[in-house]
Amino acid sequence: MEILDSFLHIFKEWYWLPILLLYIGVISTILIENRNPSKTMAWIMVIVFLPIVGLLIYYFFGQKFSKVNRIKKSNHMQDIRMRKEWQHLEPYMKKDMVQIRERIGNLARVFTFLKNERLSSPTVGNYVKLLTNGEEKFPDFIMSLKNAKHSIHLEYYIFEVGNIGEQVLDILEEKATSGVIVRLLLDSIGSSSLVRVLRKKKDLKFFFSECMPVTFTSLANSNYRNHRKIAVIDGEIGYIGGINISDRYINDASSTNQVFWRDTSVRIEGPAINMLQISFWKSWNLTDGEPFQLEEGYLHSKPYQLKKGNADVSFVSSDPGSVGPYNMEAILIGIGEADKSIRLVTPYYIPSDELSTALKIAAAAGIDVELMLPEYSDSYVVQHASLSFIKPLLQRGVKVYFYKKGFIHAKTLTIDGKVSYIGTVNLDIRSFYINFEIAAIIADEDLCAQMEAQFEQDKRDSELMTLVEWKKRNVWKRGVDSLCRLLAPLL
Known part of the structure; x- marks a missing residue:
């Protein structure tokens, strides 16, 4: 005692x-x-x-757990496996780079950057189709799934079992039963409801795996999310953009969604699809899913003979184990080479110092810089943190629009009407450094013209914020902005 x-x-x-x-x-x-x-x-x-x-x-x-080290090791091993193929493609890439430089000048440096970092080979001769909102993407996407002959690879952050989700799952089951190889990769938090169902299903016809599963002993993994939304069908058709598999993206009379959802996706066909297939393969290899080899009919052996259109396409992907924040760096290179205009759309704007500085310098140098954000976000803290970054942009001449028709969820960038970025990347720290993200970088006159036309349409549904109006904002709201900004590096 x-x-x-x-x-x-x-x-x-x-x-x-x-x-x-x-x-x-x-x-x-x-x-x-x-x-x-x-x-x-x-x-x-x-x-x-x-x-x-x-x-x-x-x-x-907050910790950099061993999971990140595992990702780094996996990235390194996969890069070694790809090195021989990269050397084989070198002559073709050099030839394509000459054509790309002739068409877009110094903006071709974005493609050179991706080539030098071995992130994606530059490809010419692709077909691209802009898909605005779910009502354009889903009919096209579902038809491609129904027509699949060899394989279906889907990698999505959010997959909700609603009208669209049930249709997709039924098609996946039907196709797998008929002999098509189907793999579904979902984020364990973004698609948590469906993940729980598929875990328990004993008679699942297709391959399923989850990215970064979270248990009580691995709660730290919840900080690293697979935010990508891509599909590769038969190794010939690809989809990439901000649209998840969910009814919320459909804006029609039958939808239960009460908020108009503005988003952007793109369909791609041609030699670039090999790189999208490789991206899926790398993600799959990080899970417990049964491994597969790319040589088993998933890649075109002679991609440079697979001409489908006139678009130049490359991809930039990044993850927690990346050597650098590649998506941010690709954006910075494009902004640095802009000559006339920069048009960005993002639902979340919590920029790195590098991005904020680049936009302010571009505007001050006479480039027409326009940024579009939603008037109301789906996150109170993120919304107010984003607002704290607006005043310095306005002071330097950046035009900031607040989209009022609904929630704008698109993640796009168009430079000089020559190059467009369409993908899953928000303009925030999380997308640049923490999440698994991917974007297509496309040089195509027709697609860029459509992107600019859509931006003009969205401006009609938006309000242009001026510095005078910004200074009139309630002092308490500005105080909340400043407080939320303190958390910006963690969001």
Whole structure:
């Protein structure tokens, strides 16, 4: 009893010492990791000003866990496997780069960057079709699924079992039964409801796997999400963009969705599809799904003979294990080479310092820079954090539009009417550094003209914000913006 009393006395006197050592250890770990300074300070503030709770938040969502190291190792091994094929394609890529430079000048440096980083080969001779909103994408997408002869590969962040989701699942079951190889890769959090159903299903006809499954012992993995939305059918048809498989993207009388949902996707055919297929293969290899080899009929052996149209296409992908924030870097290269106009659309604007600076410099240099955001977001904190970045843009001449018709979820960029980016990448820290993301980079006059026409249409459903009007905003709202901005590096 005396020993217990002595222990309690010591604990009452010195309880603060192990807590202090724990705090010192965690903060030292954050500093040693050499993160972005703003992110480092944000995490230290969370830990210091939210006692105990801050430590728990950091443990579950802030650490660079072994999962990231596994991704880095996998990326390295897959790059080694691709090196021989890359050397084989080198003469064709050089030839295509000459054509791309002739068509778009210095903007071709984006394609060169992707080639040099071995992210994607530059390809010419592709067919592209712009698909605006779910009412354009889904009929086209479902028809392609029904016509599949060899394989269907789907990788989606959100797959909801509604009208569209049930149609897709029925087709996948039917096609798998008829001999088509079907693989479905879902994010374990974004598609959590369907994931739980498919886990339990014993007679599933197709291959299914989940990215970054989260259990109580692996809660830290919840910070790393597969945000991609891609489909590859028969190794010949690809879809990429911001549209998930969900009824919310359909804007018609039969839809239960009460909010107009503006989004963008693109269908691609031609030699570029090989690279999209490889992207899916890499993602699949990070899961527990049964492995498959690309040589088993999933790639065209002579992609440069597969001419379908006149578009130049490449892809930029990034993940938590990437050597660099490739999606952000590809955007920065394009902005740096802009000569006349830059038109960006994003639902979430929490930019890196590099992106913010690039946009302000471009506008100050006389380039017409236009940014479109939703008037109302689906996240209160993200919405107000985004608003805190608007004033400096307005001060430097960037035109900022707030979309009022509904929720604009598109993630697009068009430069000089020559090059368009269409993908899953939001203009925020999470997309640049944490999530699995991908975008198609397309040089095609017709598609870019359609993109610019759509931007003009969306401007008619938007309000142009001026610096004068911005300064009239309620001081309390501006205060909330500033408070939410403190969390920006963590969002």
